[in-house]
Amino acid sequence: MRIAHTALWTPDLDAAADFWKTYFGAVVGEPYKSQRRPGFVSRFVSLPESGDRIELMSGPWLSRDPHCERIGWDHIAISLGSETSVDALAERCKEDGCLKSAPRMTGDGFYEAVVTMPDGTPVEITV
Secondary structure (H helix, E strand, O other), X not given: OEEEEEEEEOOOHHHHHHHHHHHHOOEEOOOEEOOOXXXXXXXXXXXXXXXXXXXXXXXXXXXXXXXXXXXXXXXXEEEOOOHHHHHHHHHHHHHHOOEEEEEEEOOOOOXXXXXXXXXXXXXXXXX
């Protein structure tokens, strides 16, 4: 098990990507535009040597309201290593009432489910 990525919302995707590239030497991936959620665009930045990744996300709905998707850190993704492991943990979380979204293949090629911590903070579980 390992952290797959962390994610943050930003109003300026290109400026955020440039920040990580300039100051941390990150490799910046191409923009991904969601077909399911119009206006959602993300880019992954990979840190040198470790390969740790940060997902930079943007959308026209961003707000500073703490009850909405807002600018700043959003979630962590935990890689479980297999679809079977994702399915098993998602089922366990469903039984416990903390499954937010069932396992699915995302438009950008990730198999994931989303569970929530007791305070509502999302945790993606992925392959």
